[in-house]
Amino acid sequence: MFVKSVNAAALAAIFIPPKDLDVNSPSSIRSVASTIAHGLMSYYSGNVTNTPETIAVFPQPHFWWQAGAAWGAMLDYSHYTGDSSYDEVIKQALVSQVGPNFDLMNPLHFGSEGNDDQAFWGFSILEAAERNFPQPDDNIPPWLDIAINTFNTMAPRWDETACGGGLAWQIFESNPNGMNYKNSVSNGGFFQLSARLARATGNATYYEWAKKVWDWSEKVGFIDPKTFIVYDGADRRDNCAELNRLSFSYSHGIYLYGAAVLYNYTEGDKVWADRTNNLLKGADLYFSPFDNSTNVMFEQACEPYGTCNNDMKSFKGYLSRFMWATTRMMPSTLGRVEELLKPSAAAAARACSGGAKGTECGQKWYVGGFDGVVGLGQQMTALETVQGLLSQRAPPPFKAGEIKHVKG
16 A cells, blocks of 8 residues: 655654665555665755745756756655655755746756756656646746747757657757767657646547657657667757767666556557567666676666766666556556566665765675765665665556646
């Protein structure tokens, strides 16, 4: 049974060191998730300084998009554990970034806002909508309307002047680094937003867009038709002829969950079942780096080489988030997801054994403990992987007819 509210003091009273996580015990999972979430929130002080420049965002070197991702992780925390301690801070953060037109176009962050960044904030806004998280206060539209407005800014950017379609990485010509690059995370983000809006509203227009983005992603080669590995992107200046064959876990997770949502939306369409299953098989790329770390997740493009930047150190968390979420849209995937993510959660928890209190999270989960590399991304990846163990005990995302469109 889902526990609607878990008192934070009660969680503290049954403190369990993360390294001692029992992946089959809900009380152990909640306690460990609480500790890791507290570690994540220790990086945030925007609600204390309380200025437009600091609310919702995390200190440098963390970009705006990673803040949106962090609030998504904290929404998951609230939903899966039942601990509402952070809900007011989460709500303040989300509302602060909606922008003057309520579409997640915030002029304060235009310098670093690309299509992928906006998509990650959109994921968090949709989480709030799909869970009937407390609505914004007066003069701010409901969460679902903000998500729809976000889609309405992204769709006109679909560019058929090169590569036959697709979104560029960036939005603004004043930020030329990426205007010529069409990448899987931006287009996967648009695909997932479209899929979730189709399910959340019942409006088939969003479904048509989701199919369009998927078909283009396959045609241009971002989704390998044989291995279902998701590649990073291509350049519009050569009409996307040469793929950048780097692969990152977060792009894979984004397409995976979008496909699972469409399986649910279509009430079991075999096409989306096959695509979801194939992407889940393709996700094996991000597990089992060594013989002694079977089914432990790793960021294969950079972790073994020590080349992960701050962004990349958070990527595993989004694959975990979307794999757990996939099980609620397509229950037949649960067995394989648990086979991969239970060992990963145990390894992630063992990695959260550093710092003065022995609870800070490291980066590499396959080393058997704490590797000394700490940060916001490391807290997020561990949190999403551990708290997702509770996903079957929480209500699935609401859909059309169940989502509140009005206040109260």
